[in-house]
Amino acid sequence: MGVAENAEPQEGRGAPRGLRPHIALVGRRNAGKSALLNALAGQPVSIVSETPGTTTDPVAKTMELSPLGPVVLLDTAGIDDEGALGERRVERTKNALRGVDAALLVTDGRWDAPERELAGLLAERQIPFVVVRNKADLEHAELPEAETIHGALRVSALKGEGVGAVVAALARILPEAALRQPPLLAGLMPAGGLAALVVPLDSGAPKGRLIQPQVQTIRDCLDGRASCLVTTPGEYAAMLERLAGPPDLVICDSQVVRETVAATPHHVPLTTFSILMARLKGDLAALAAGAAALEGLRPGDTVVIQEGCSHHPQADDIGRIKLPRLLRALAGGDVNVVMAAGAAFFAYPAQARAVIHCGGCVITRRQMLERMAEARARRLPMTNYGVALSLGQGVLERALSPFPEALAAYRAAREAQ
Template identity: 45%
Template sequence: MGIQDTPRASRLHIGLFGKRNVGKSSLINALTGQEISLVSPVPGTTTDPVSKSFELHGVGPVVFWDTAGLDDTGPLGRLRVEATRQAVEKTDLALLVLTELPQEELTWLSLFREKGIPVLVVLNQCDRLAESSLLSDAISQQMGGLPVLCVSAKTGEGIPQLRQAIQEAVPDDFWDLTITGDLANEGDVVLLVMPQDLQAPKGRLILPQVQTIRELLDKKCSVMSCTVDCLPATLTALKTPPHLIITDSQAFPTVWALKPPESLLTSFSILFAGYKGDIQAFLDGANAIAHLTERSTVLIAEACAHAPLTEDIGREKIPRLLRKTIGQGLSFDFVRGNAFPEDLSPYDLVIHCGACMFNRRHVLHRIAQAEQQKVPICNYGVVLAYLAGILDKVSFAK
């Protein structure tokens, strides 16, 4: 990804769902005007969800998810369908692609509606279907009156209309959500305190830092950066205290002790808790820490599938701090990447990372799953602020 590119997690995720050989891959190619997805007449060519980043004219930066057929069979087929089901968790807009009257598609339509995912029904291969208008009417009737878009990925028929429908189906507030919200506005001086450690190898900034800097510059804020050890000198160099200080959550106690009284304080992880998820759910989850005992079990969920490093925040620092508070008997389980248990009942608390690698839909799905199972869920930054005793003093974006 180039520095000018929109991060994948901030793009609109469009999932294409349908039976084998309905032309999902061909439809992606037609929508983008590029051969970005493998096409074959052999059923089941797409075996696992495949993602492709693209700038879709009139819509903006998107990720297309090309999924396996909903009617795949056999032991491997069932695994592929399950992988397709998991792709639903990160889908902002679903294209349900058909070439005949719906069967399995009706079950999937119910799933999309249950999860609040907008759906466009697409009748593909209209160039070779007899009486496609009658077929589209019948499909619409079976799908509760949803309009059906007739297209041909082969000839291009209906593709402009499908692009327009995608543009109109994007939730109104999708592009409005910002990282810093009302905490920073034009003309504000914002100081970023960014420890450089093993989590940010030499020559690199971690993604939340990069995204936050870019947004603050877009807001026409004045942005300064320093490491924790340089914070006193940086504050001295400023003519007036910064309006906002954003720190790495691990440095909360140090930064809180040094910050000017008039400066607001938050962390990258807390900002991303609201940007990617539900900050109120995470704040409620923090209250569960007071009820943990040495018989409790906590699940730590990391979005990155990186190999754990020395002094890893999720695998070492947070568990050590919680055991210091609760007791050495406190147990922890760990999951990374897309792995996340369906059954959360063994856990007394879930603590999620900042999820800079996930899109918001994916994080909200996990929050909803935890809430349905009545398991509190929190976030790295919120937990660290709670343990530092300053959760009621840090600022949250609105």
């Protein structure tokens, strides 16, 4: 495809490129494609200049785009490039569009032949796209009279304004298949490796079977030609002793994470089923960062506890009993808990300080991401049950240790508050 790699070091265990949705930035020269890419990345990745034709070859940049998660953004040369070389660049841009999951059609306010050509091309290739009307800060200045571009998002890449709405729009248009990362254990288990699964059989466990995340983990191990041992918290230490070496990964139920950590050698990667699900369903880095907000809670604060389904509450229900108890302990006093359940849209109350979402087993990744985008638009930190439970047991950093990006996001959010 002739795409230049940026000099960014490969992110250790980050999502492999093949699992990341690819998003192209297209438009005429000087529309601000590179400036928009930089605004999305939050760092100067592409060269921005007033000279038309600055970007010549497509440039791919892997990044975490919260709340979308890991993506590849593709900067391209202007579609209106001219001359013999220019035509070859245009060809490259068109080729780079092959296989992208979505596109941002960037315009400086004009909607003429180049924009129409691109819109036609994208439609023809069935690539969902958003029109980004950039340079909104220049509305009344040098720009030609802006045509009304239906549904265009107004953005100033230069000032970083409206960039969040672009990400939210991408979350809406990206096809489900592009966003889904099917293997729960992606990047975590070596082939031929061994995972230890710690599964409590308390009153909440269904009779005669295991719950979905546990089954999915076992299946993923087998698909990856790895093995797994499944045990209860009570048998776990004895099982470890019988092994000739430690397992490659330990995965436990969130509710027994503290005791599992205590029984596990320090160097063994360890996480919870909920954190694996959070990575699969949403953006783990953003959910980890959201957990930091719980540590800053004060008595009287409002926290939304949101569930994807409306299940029948159990005796020691996590959402209704355990998490409110945890929030009181963190805040050092009473916390105002607002429960939201079901698939319908829920308007977060203005006074809310944080949202704790369930694992979202009944909602799609896309729905989960839309909820995250909604919270983000309101500058409301969102975390999830599994992350919050590990935080409450004082072992969140350990449970995030297999996911360096998420661990870094949590630490950064903690420092920022």
